[in-house]
Amino acid sequence: MDLSERQLQILQAIITDYVENAEPVGSRSIAKKYDLGVSPATIRNEMSDLEEMGYLTHPHTSAGRVPSDKAYRLYVNNLMQKKNLSAKDKRMINDRLAASRDEFDRTIRHAAELLSEITNLASFAMTPATNEETISFIRLLPVDKGTLILMIVGESGNVTNTTLRINVPYTQDSLDLLSKNMTVTYKGRTLDDVLKSEIIKDVGSDIEAMSQLQGSVMPSFLRTLEDMLNVNLYMEGMTNIFDLPEYSSIDRARDFMELFAQKDWFTQKMLARDNGVVVTIGDENDTVKDCTLITATYHVDGKLVGKIGVIGPTRMKYDEITSIMEYLTNNLSESFKLTGSTDSPGDAAISDNTGNTDNTDNTRGTGNTNNTEDKG
Amino acid sequence: MDLSERQLQILQAIITDYVENAEPVGSRSIAKKYDLGVSPATIRNEMSDLEEMGYLTHPHTSAGRVPSDKAYRLYVNNLMQKKNLSAKDKRMINDRLAASRDEFDRTIRHAAELLSEITNLASFAMTPATNEETISFIRLLPVDKGTLILMIVGESGNVTNTTLRINVPYTQDSLDLLSKNMTVTYKGRTLDDVLKSEIIKDVGSDIEAMSQLQGSVMPSFLRTLEDMLNVNLYMEGMTNIFDLPEYSSIDRARDFMELFAQKDWFTQKMLARDNGVVVTIGDENDTVKDCTLITATYHVDGKLVGKIGVIGPTRMKYDEITSIMEYLTNNLSESFKLTGSTDSPGDAAISDNTGNTDNTDNTRGTGNTNNTEDKG
DNA sequence: GTTAGCACTCGTCACATCAGAGTGCTAATC
DNA sequence: GATTAGCACTCTGATGTGACGAGTGCTAAC
Numbered sequence: 001m002d003l004s005e006r007q008l009q010i011l012q013a014i015i016t017d018y019v020e021n022a023e024p025v026g027s028r029s030i031a032k033k034y035d036l037g038v039s040p041a042t043i044r045n046e047m048s049d050l051e052e053m054g055y056l057t058h059p060h061t062s063a064g065r066v067p068s069d070k071a072y073r074l075y076v077n078n079l080m081q082k083k084n085l086s087a088k089d090k091r092m093i094n095d096r097l098a099a100s101r102d103e104f105d106r107t108i109r110h111a112a113e114l115l116s117e118i119t120n121l122a123s124f125a126m127t128p129a130t131n132e133e134t135i136s137f138i139r140l141l142p143v144d145k146g147t148l149i150l151m152i153v154g155e156s157g158n159v160t161n162t163t164l165r166i167n168v169p170y171t172q173d174s175l176d177l178l179s180k181n182m183t184v185t186y187k188g189r190t191l192d193d194v195l196k197s198e199i200i201k202d203v204g205s206d207i208e209a210m211s212q213l214q215g216s217v218m219p220s221f222l223r224t225l226e227d228m229l230n231v232n233l234y235m236e237g238m239t240n241i242f243d244l245p246e247y248s249s250i251d252r253a254r255d256f257m258e259l260f261a262q263k264d265w266f267t268q269k270m271l272a273r274d275n276g277v278v279v280t281i282g283d284e285n286d287t288v289k290d291c292t293l294i295t296a297t298y299h300v301d302g303k304l305v306g307k308i309g310v311i312g313p314t315r316m317k318y319d320e321i322t323s324i325m326e327y328l329t330n331n332l333s334e335s336f337k338l339t340g341s342t343d344s345p346g347d348a349a350i351s352d353n354t355g356n357t358d359n360t361d362n363t364r365g366t367g368n369t370n371n372t373e374d375k376g
Numbered sequence: 377m378d379l380s381e382r383q384l385q386i387l388q389a390i391i392t393d394y395v396e397n398a399e400p401v402g403s404r405s406i407a408k409k410y411d412l413g414v415s416p417a418t419i420r421n422e423m424s425d426l427e428e429m430g431y432l433t434h435p436h437t438s439a440g441r442v443p444s445d446k447a448y449r450l451y452v453n454n455l456m457q458k459k460n461l462s463a464k465d466k467r468m469i470n471d472r473l474a475a476s477r478d479e480f481d482r483t484i485r486h487a488a489e490l491l492s493e494i495t496n497l498a499s500f501a502m503t504p505a506t507n508e509e510t511i512s513f514i515r516l517l518p519v520d521k522g523t524l525i526l527m528i529v530g531e532s533g534n535v536t537n538t539t540l541r542i543n544v545p546y547t548q549d550s551l552d553l554l555s556k557n558m559t560v561t562y563k564g565r566t567l568d569d570v571l572k573s574e575i576i577k578d579v580g581s582d583i584e585a586m587s588q589l590q591g592s593v594m595p596s597f598l599r600t601l602e603d604m605l606n607v608n609l610y611m612e613g614m615t616n617i618f619d620l621p622e623y624s625s626i627d628r629a630r631d632f633m634e635l636f637a638q639k640d641w642f643t644q645k646m647l648a649r650d651n652g653v654v655v656t657i658g659d660e661n662d663t664v665k666d667c668t669l670i671t672a673t674y675h676v677d678g679k680l681v682g683k684i685g686v687i688g689p690t691r692m693k694y695d696e697i698t699s700i701m702e703y704l705t706n707n708l709s710e711s712f713k714l715t716g717s718t719d720s721p722g723d724a725a726i727s728d729n730t731g732n733t734d735n736t737d738n739t740r741g742t743g744n745t746n747n748t749e750d751k752g
Numbered sequence: 753g754t755t756a757g758c759a760c761t762c763g764t765c766a767c768a769t770c771a772g773a774g775t776g777c778t779a780a781t782c
Numbered sequence: 783g784a785t786t787a788g789c790a791c792t793c794t795g796a797t798g799t800g801a802c803g804a805g806t807g808c809t810a811a812c
Contacts, residue, residue, distance in 0.1 A: 026774050041786050044775070062774050062793040101600075136519060141529070143512060149535055151527070153517070163533040206622055223479075237636050242630040252625050254618040257633065261615050402805050417755050418804070438762045438805050 003053075008079065009036055010046050011055055015067045015075050019315050022245045024064030069282035072292070072314055076279050080319040085327055097331055104336075109234040111308055111332055116237025119321050121312035122260075129180055129271055131157055131192045138182040140175040140217065148175065150220055152228060154191070156301050160228040178214055182221070195225050200333035211340075231306075235260055244312040256318050259288060259311075270295060270307055277322055277329075282314045285313040292316055296325040298332035308332075315364040378428075384455065385412055386422050387431055391443045393453050395691050398621045400440030408623070445658035448668070448690055452655050456695040458531055461703055465494055480712075485610040486537055487684055487708055492613025495697050497688035498636075503608040505647055507568045509534055514558040516551040516593065524551065526596055528604060533678050536604040542592040549615035554590055558597070571601050607682075609643050611636055622666075622689035635664060635687075646671060653698055653705075658690045668692055672701040674708035684708075 003011070013034040017025045027040040036043070042047045045063050050056045055074065056065040067075075083201060086094075097111050105127065112125035126192035133154040143163065148170070151161040178271060199222065210218070247253045260266060267286070273280075275297045283289050288311070308329060310321060326333055379387070381694040393401045403416040403423060412419070423441050424431045431439040431450065443451075463467075472486050481503060511528040517525045519539065524546070527537040564568055571628035575598065586594070612635060623629045636642060645663070649656075651673045659665050664687070671685035684705060686697060 024774090028774075039786050040774095041788095042784085045785085048776080058795055059592065060777090061776090062772095062791085064774065116533060139517060141515060141527075143529055143533060147533060149529065149536075151517075151525075153519055153525065157523060157539040159537050159539060161527075161535050161537065163535060206484075237637075239634045240629060242626065242633070248626060250624060250629060253626060253629065254615060257617045257618070261613075400805090404805075415755050416805095417757095421754090424807080434806090436762055437807090438760085438803090440805065479755085 026064035072281045083319045083323040112234045121310045123310045124235045125308040128306035135186045141177045147351040161225045165218045168212045168216045296329045298329040300336040402440035448657045459695045459699040488610045488612040497686045499686045500611045501684040504682035511562045538600045542590045542597045544588045554719040672705045676712040
């Protein structure tokens with residue numbers, strides 16, 4: 001039940017036109033604008049067939065046709081061609097990312113900003129899931145009588161710290177000793193691994209076996225590990241969607257905004273998507289059935305995986321947007337290659353890299369499961 | 377030109393009614409609902425006078441009256457009475473804040489959530505401006521060949537760290553030495569102070585005088601100080617406003633949402649407001665002229681000042697909301713009293729307190745200037 | 753000073769009308 | 783057999799109209 005060449009042409013014309021103008025497209029305008037060498041009547045007949053096959057829908061009898069999710073899927077899988085980014089967009093991406101290259105979280109945020117500016121859609125970017133991150137060392141530092149800082153450093157340079165207050169006496173030496181012990185115990189293990197095994201052990205029952213000091217530190221240690229697993233989510237351009245006719249009704253706009261109010265839930269959803277450029281259209285999404293969601297992944301040190309994405313109505317410029325996202329994620333991955341110590345001479349510093357040290361509106365990552373159609 | 381007792385009664389009745397129902401209120405309904413002992417005609421006459429004095433407006437001839445900003449101001453300053461929170465709300469606040477008492481940023485976020493849940497408005501909360509924070513110590517830790525961590529700890533337990541990569545060779549000892557030197561140099565000075573003086577000095581020109589190692593570290597040190605000055609902003613309940621008739625038009629809703637898209641700008645604005653409970657109504661705001669903005673401040677360790685706030689239409693329950701905010705900020709300030717090392721016996725741990733260590737969508741705080749009317 | 757009565761204003765809602773866009777079908781044409 | 787012209791039909795959206803109701807503002811009476 002393949003489509004004829006002419007049907008494909010007509011379908012592509014309808015998609016192009018509808019993506020551009022957001023209005024149901026009629027047979028006459030197709031015939032006029034796209035030189036297919038046939039009359040409107042013929043196009044009407046083909047459209048009728050395409051509708052029967054599920055590629056087009058009809059808001060009402062006397063309106064033109066609108067592409068269905070199925071049509072967009074066909075377009076994304078088979079019809080669309082990779083677009084070359086404009087020089088302007090390329091320059092913009094390069095410049096803006098370069099400006100903040102040395103600060104990890106800021107770079108990620110800029111990526112989200114860029115994405116929403118270029119696509120005029122809502123976008124997001126998240127820092128990598130760190131399930132696979134392994135512990136490099138643990139350090140305890142005294143601040144004050146009763147107050148100390150617990151610091152966990154990951155192999156990829158992630159740092160997370162907690163200020164904790166305890167009633168157990170300690171000295172510089174006892175802290176150093178505990179730091180060393182803990183480092184020896186946990187070094188090289190993944191955060192997930194440590195967290196699971198330690199929680200199962202039920203620290204509480206074990207406390208007598210530990211030093212009093214360690215017993216005081218352990219609960220915070222576990223919570224800090226959890227913090228470290230957190231993913232930061234940056235959202236940009238949410239209000240762009242107000243410009244789209246799809247969201248001219250207050251209810252639609254409201255639904256859209258409420259999606260993002262639950263950042264935690266949203267983060268989970270996004271983490272669960274496959275790697276690479278993934279496009280899910282309309283009904284293919286389990287929640288936002290009238291949106292298209294495109295996500296792409298970048299790598300840190302070739303290992304940890306972070307995500308960026310755009311969300312908009314199913315009517316969007318799939319070709320441009322996927323190309324932009326590919327370019328952007330390649331650029332990001334390139335930025336985040338840990339090159340090891342270079343030996344470039346000269347200037348004293350400096351590529352420094354603010355670690356992922358914070359605890360904002362995030363959730364723990366859960367790694368990759370599958371619920372999405374893959375771009376074929 | 378004082379208002380008569382009866383005029384005040386009528387004005388109060390109109391405000392109460394309008395706040396409740398969001399519809400222009402007519403003389404007849406006032407006479408019926410609020411037993412003022414006079415006829416609608418009399419009320420009409422008084423309303424006409426009140427309008428002339430600027431307390432009421434008239435959307436059109438045959439509609440009822442609506443309170444003006446001036447009326448709300450009068451109400452807030454003179455008419456409204458403090459409300460007692462419901463036991464339910466109090467319990468909710470106490471419980472929810474207690475649950476996260478030991479984690480600073482999370483507590484702040486919960487405060488914003490509570491505020492939007494209880495008031496059904498959009499709310500925000502920000503971590504304290506740390507201009508006045510003083511440096512406690514500085515520490516450099518080796519991670520790897522070429523990679524090290526710079527950590528700055530403030531007197532109030534704030535911790536900020538940066539992972540930096542340098543080409544200069546170092547040993548554990550040289551890092552320790554530099555840590556000590558820097559600590560001696562900067563200990564006890566405020567972040568602002570250090571930042572200003574060091575930037576004026578123009579580090580670059582000074583580098584030869586320093587060790588190569590210190591020269592490599594200084595730029596990151598300054599940037600980390602800047603990070604430390606950042607204020608975290610949490611926003612909640614933005615979508616609540618869709619429930620309000622004031623925002624049933626897409627354009628109004630859009631304007632509202634766009635306000636918050638620029639987090640940095642918004643943070644600046646909010647930091648600039650006076651301390652305490654501050655109410656600015658409609659035109660009293662320079663930007664959001666059709667909104668009321670209520671902010672309140674809490675203290676950390678009786679010193680650092682953070683802010684929470686709600687934003688909504690000028691039509692809001694001023695009495696309830698200001699009372700809630702007072703209760704909430706008192707509760708927060710109480711939570712964040714650093715009590716020094718307590719000597720409660722028993723349980724090993726644990727009041728730990730995640731430091732303000734992150735670098736999300738924030739701006740540096742600029743302290744308190746004045747642009748707001750004060751609650752009388 | 754207060755009130756009843758009444759004319760007047762204005763916005764909203766329901767309903768009818770009309771133009772325009774586009775289809776679907778039929779019959780003619782290539 | 784595929785294509786096309788022609789035409790009736792459908793549906794939406796814009797425009798206009800009239801009835802209704804809420805509320806005022808004024809005047810005259812209490």
